[in-house]
Every structure is written in structure tokens, then in C-alpha cells.
Amino acid sequence: MSNNIVSRLKRKKIQEVVAAGKRMDGRSLLEFREMTLKTNFLKKSEGSSELKLGKTHVIVGVTAKIGTPFEDTPDKGVLMCGAEYTPLAHVTWEPGPPPLGAIELARVVDRGLRSAEILDMKDYCLIEGKNVYIISVDLYVLNWDGNLIDACGAAAIAALRDAKIPTYKVTKGELKATGRSKKLKLRVEPIPITITKINEHFILDATADEEEVADGRLTITMDEKNNVTTMQKRGSIGFTLDEIKKCINIATEKAAEIRALTVASK
Amino acid sequence: MSKTKTKRKRKTSKKMVRIDGRKIDEIRSTTIETGIIPNADGSAYIEMGDNKIIAAVYGPREMHPKRLSKPHMGVLRVRYHMAPFSVSPRRSPAPSRRDKEIGMIMVDSLSPALFLERYPRSVIDVYVEIIQADGGTRCAAVNAAAVALVDAGIPMKDLVAACAAGKMKGEIVLDLGDKEDKEGEADVPLAYMPKLDQVTLLQMDGILTTDETVKAIEMAIEGSKQVYEIQREALKKKYGMAEEESEEKVEEAEEEKATEEAPEDVLEEKEEEK
Numbered sequence: 034m035s036n037n038i039v040s041r042l043k044r045k046k047i048q049e050v051v052a053a054g055k056r057m058d059g060r061s062l063l064e065f066r067e068m069t070l071k072t073n074f075l076k077k078s079e080g081s082s083e084l085k086l087g088k089t090h091v092i093v094g095v096t097a098k099i100g101t102p103f104e105d106t107p108d109k110g111v112l113m114c115g116a117e118y119t120p121l122a123h124v125t126w127e128p129g130p131p132p133l134g135a136i137e138l139a140r141v142v143d144r145g146l147r148s149a150e151i152l153d154m155k156d157y158c159l160i161e162g163k164n165v166y167i168i169s170v171d172l173y174v175l176n177w178d179g180n181l182i183d184a185c186g187a188a189a190i191a192a193l194r195d196a197k198i199p200t201y202k203v204t205k206g207e208l209k210a211t212g213r214s215k216k217l218k219l220r221v222e223p224i225p226i227t228i229t230k231i232n233e234h235f236i237l238d239a240t241a242d243e244e245e246v247a248d249g250r251l252t253i254t255m256d257e258k259n260n261v262t263t264m265q266k267r268g269s270i271g272f273t274l275d276e277i278k279k280c281i282n283i284a285t286e287k288a289a290e291i292r293a294l295t296v297a298s299k
Numbered sequence: 300m301s302k303t304k305t306k307r308k309r310k311t312s313k314k315m316v317r318i319d320g321r322k323i324d325e326i327r328s329t330t331i332e333t334g335i336i337p338n339a340d341g342s343a344y345i346e347m348g349d350n351k352i353i354a355a356v357y358g359p360r361e362m363h364p365k366r367l368s369k370p371h372m373g374v375l376r377v378r379y380h381m382a383p384f385s386v387s388p389r390r391s392p393a394p395s396r397r398d399k400e401i402g403m404i405m406v407d408s409l410s411p412a413l414f415l416e417r418y419p420r421s422v423i424d425v426y427v428e429i430i431q432a433d434g435g436t437r438c439a440a441v442n443a444a445a446v447a448l449v450d451a452g453i454p455m456k457d458l459v460a461a462c463a464a465g466k467m468k469g470e471i472v473l474d475l476g477d478k479e480d481k482e483g484e485a486d487v488p489l490a491y492m493p494k495l496d497q498v499t500l501l502q503m504d505g506i507l508t509t510d511e512t513v514k515a516i517e518m519a520i521e522g523s524k525q526v527y528e529i530q531r532e533a534l535k536k537k538y539g540m541a542e543e544e545s546e547e548k549v550e551e552a553e554e555e556k557a558t559e560e561a562p563e564d565v566l567e568e569k570e571e572e573k
Contacts, residue, residue, distance in 0.1 A: 133403050136396050148504035261512045264503035269410040271497020
């Protein structure tokens with residue numbers, strides 16, 4: 034799924050190890066790498082987080098500005114997500130227009146947040162049809178070793194949870210900064226879990242090499258009420274209905290675990 | 300949930316009338332026509348509700364630019380594109396992030412049905428133009444593209460049929476139209492290979508419980524099976540012998556062998572002929 038080349042020997046080894054119920058780095062099939070998380074470490078942005086998942090390293094910046102609403106939703110603020118594959122992150126990554134992977138990453142995390150209705154966007158309208166908050170969540174990949182969707186999804190939740198946006202007073206149809214700020218009100222905390230399929234085995238938190246060897250993957254985003262809010266299947270394979278059901282069960286369990294981690298390691 | 304409660308729920312569900320008067324598990328009226336782009340190696344036109352979509356296939360052919368080719372296998376490339384006038388208000392003709400993602404997702408949904416290992420260094424290009432959009436364009440586009448691939452004579456393991464399910468006013472419904480898609484609570488586009496029993500496209504956005512998710516997936520699979528029959532009819536019209544066809548016509552067939560076999564086999568034979 035990328036241009037990260039894995040030798041045939043290693044490919045075979047990864048498949049064998051997974052078939053034996055283990056991983057190259059000693060993990061079990063459904064075990065995540067160690068996760069470390071830091072929030073609010075940037076001053077200029079409204080919210081930020083830095084998440085490391087093994088060697089995968091991402092930063093999320095949340096920024097808010099005042100802008101005009103979309104024509105079809107004049108009474109709602111805007112929440113959007115972008116992703117950047119920085120050339121720092123891997124030997125095969127280069128500067129230039131966003132590759133497909135970055136587009137997908139941004140869109141899947143974006144759907145995870147927005148379709149879960151993480152914010153009531155009506156709360157972020159200041160003057161209907163004129164001024165609303167534009168809240169941007171920028172996913173920044175600094176080192177790539179697989180599982181970007183889960184890493185960025187969790188980091189985005191952590192960053193949004195701690196973000197503080199400036200408040201405004203509306204007087205005579207004009208905005209006036211109050212100099213104070215308020216926290217975002219998160220309704221839910223959706224967490225994406227990507228289940229990667231290698232032959233007939235499911236693994237979680239795949240490394241870059243495992244992703245290269247994998248046949249496909251299914252990302253399922255779950256909120257804390259165990260609602261599914263996003264699904265995304267990738268790869269040149271099909272999933273049977275039973276496999277999908279199995280993946281939903283895995284995601285239900287793991288999303289809660291990862292969500293707890295994003296709170297604990299603050 | 301108590302038994303009486305579920306019973307009552309079912310009753311209301313049957314009564315529920317959708318915007319266009321369909322039943323909850325009914326797909327929109329769908330027609331598919333093959334070979335409408337004479338210059339292409341294969342093509343198909345689909346109308347699924349008010350969706351009007353053309354898919355054209357070129358290839359397998361040499362990959363340009365060469366650096367995108369793979370030495371050990373062929374590459375399937377899908378360009379999903381919406382005409383500026385396909386939606387109101389007009390959209391920019393420049394490909395959006397959404398278009399690129401859908402193109403990528405379509406590759407994933409169609410490539411499991413192909414034998415890409417047979418075409419090293421080559422590309423199969425699928426170009427999809429949305430002439431009019433009415434919700435569920437990616438599913439309709441997959442349906443047209445799958446038929447166009449067959450029309451191009453490319454051997455396939457199975458047809459790929461797609462259909463979405465979703466949630467509308469608390470009810471899981473099949474094949475959401477544009478309005479239902481926008482007002483509904485969730486949308487689950489899905490593509491399915493009926494003979495191999497494999498889901499090759501699965502996306503979802505909205506809010507569904509896990510049970511509802513499974514129900515929506517099951518419903519979308521059933522919908523895809525209905526679409527599959529329509530795809531087959533469209534292909535039979537051009538290539539196959541209808542099951543009820545008179546003996547006279549059967550005798551006219553070039554290959555006697557082919558006629559003795561089941562219609563789907565006829566299709567495959569014809570594909571190989573091409």
C-alpha cells in the first residue's frame with residue numbers, strides 16, 4: 034500500500050510470525066505498541082498534542098479562527114481536518130502535493146470526528162451567516178512506522194479535549210474579542226481502530242513493514258457509547274460478513290482501551 | 300428489548316414511507332447499458348435513481364508514466380470525476396480530495412475481482428464521469444465500472460455489485476437517495492462480490508450502534524445482490540443468450556458448447572473471445 038519495500042525474506046518471516054500468533058517485535062496480535070502522549074505543548078495554537086506509538090510520531094495542532102460559514106449551514110461553525118506527510122517522516126516520503134495516503138488519513142480522521150458530531154457546531158456560530166469559528170485540526174506526521182489513522186485519531190481527540198478557543202462578544206452585529214478563552218465542549222470522543230489483515234489473521238497497530246505485507250485493513254471508529262461512527266476498508270481483498278463482525282468486536286474493545294490511555298497519559 | 304417492543308417496531312417499519320415511496324429494503328430503479336463509449340475498450344452507463352454515470356475502461360495497456368508501473372503485476376487506476384453540472388450549485392471541475400479518495404476506494408473495491416498478476420508493467424484505466432449526482436454515486440460508479448470491465452473483455456473472478464444502506468428517521472433503509480443521504484443519520488456504502496461472498500468496499504459515516512451497523516451491512520449485501528442481477532441482465536443483453544430464448548436462436552449461436560452451459564458461463568466464454 035506504499036512504496037516502502039520489504040524484502041521477500043522479511044515478508045515471509047512477518048507472515049510466519051503472525052501465523053504463529055506473534056509479532057516481529059514480540060507483541061501479541063491485538064497488542065498496541067507503547068503509547069506516549071503530551072498535550073498543550075504549543076503556545077501559538079489553540080490546542081496541541083504529540084503522540085508516539087512505537088516509532089510512529091505525530092503532532093496534532095488545533096487552531097481556531099473566525100471565518101464565514103458554508104452557504105448551506107449558515108448557523109454552524111466549521112470543523113475540518115488536514116494531514117501533512119512531512120518529508121522528515123520516511124525515506125520514501127518527499128515534498129510536494131499530498132499523496133493519496135495523506136488525503137485518506139485526513140478524510141478518515143475528519144469523518145471520525147464530524148460524523149460522530151463531536152462538537153455541536155451550532156455552538157460555534159457567532160453571527161449567523163456571517164461569522165463562525167473555523168476550527169482546524171492539522172495532523173502532522175513526523176516519523177512514520179505505520180498505523181497513522183489510529184495515532185492521529187487518538188492525538189486529535191487529546192488535542193481537542195484540551196483546546197481553548199478565544200471568546201467574542203457580539204455587539205450591534207460586530208465582534209469584539211473578550212480576551213478570555215473557553216474550552217471546546219466535546220460531546221463524544223470517537224477513537225479509530227484499524228484492524229490489519231495478514232493472510233487470515235487480524236493484527237492491531239501494524240508497523241510500516243506489516244502494513245506493506247498486509248492484504249488489507251478495516252478502520253472502525255467508535256465513540257464511548259459503542260456507536261460506530263466511521264468505517265473504511267482498504268486493500269485489494271474482500272472481507273466476509275463474519276470477518277467484519279469480528280472486526281467490530283475487536284474495535285469495540287480496543288477503542289475503550291485507547292481512549293482511556295489518551296486520558297491517563299496526559 | 301422486550302418481544303412486544305420489537306414487534307411494534309417492525310409494524311411501523313413496514314408502514315414507513317420513504318421520500319420516493321420505496322419500501323425500506325428496495326433499491327432505486329436501476330438501468331445499465333453497455334458499450335456506450337465506442338472508442339473505449341469497454342464502457343457502461345448506469346442510471347440508479349437520478350444518478351447518471353458513465354464508466355469507460357482502457358487497457359490493459361502500457362503504463363504512463365512508467366514509474367507508476369509495477370514489474371510483477373498490473374495496476375488498476377480509477378479516476379472518479381464529477382461534472383461541474385452534476386450537482387447544484389455548480390462545482391469546480393478540479394478534482395477534489397473527495398474525488399481522489401473515492402478513486403482510491405474504487406480501486407480497492409474492483410481489484411479483488413481482477414487477475415492483476417497477469418499484466419505486469421501494465422495499467423487498466425477506469426474513467427468514471429458523474430453526469431448527474433443523486434446520492435450513492437460511489438456505489439453506482441462501482442456498478443458501472445464493473446460492467447465496463449467485463450465489457451472490455453477483462454477476465455474477472457466475479458462481478459462487483461455495490462449498494463448503500465443507511466439510517467433514516469431511526470430506521471435502517473436501503474440505497475439512500477440524495478435527500479435521504481443528507482438528512483439521514485448514517486450511510487454505509489458497500490460493494491460485494493456475490494459468488495465469492497466478499498465485501499470489497501465498506502465505508503460508513505454517521506452514528507450507528509454495532510447491531511445497526513451489522514444490520515445495515517447485511518441489508519446492503521442484499522441490495523448488492525439485486526444490483527448484481529441487473530448488471531448480469533445488462534451484460535446478457537449484449538453478450539449472452541437469455542435463458543428462455545427459443546431453440547432457433549440457440550442454433551444460430553456460433554459455439555454450440557457455450558449454449559449448453561449456464562448463462563453466466565456464456566458470459567465468461569464471450570469475455571475470453573474478446
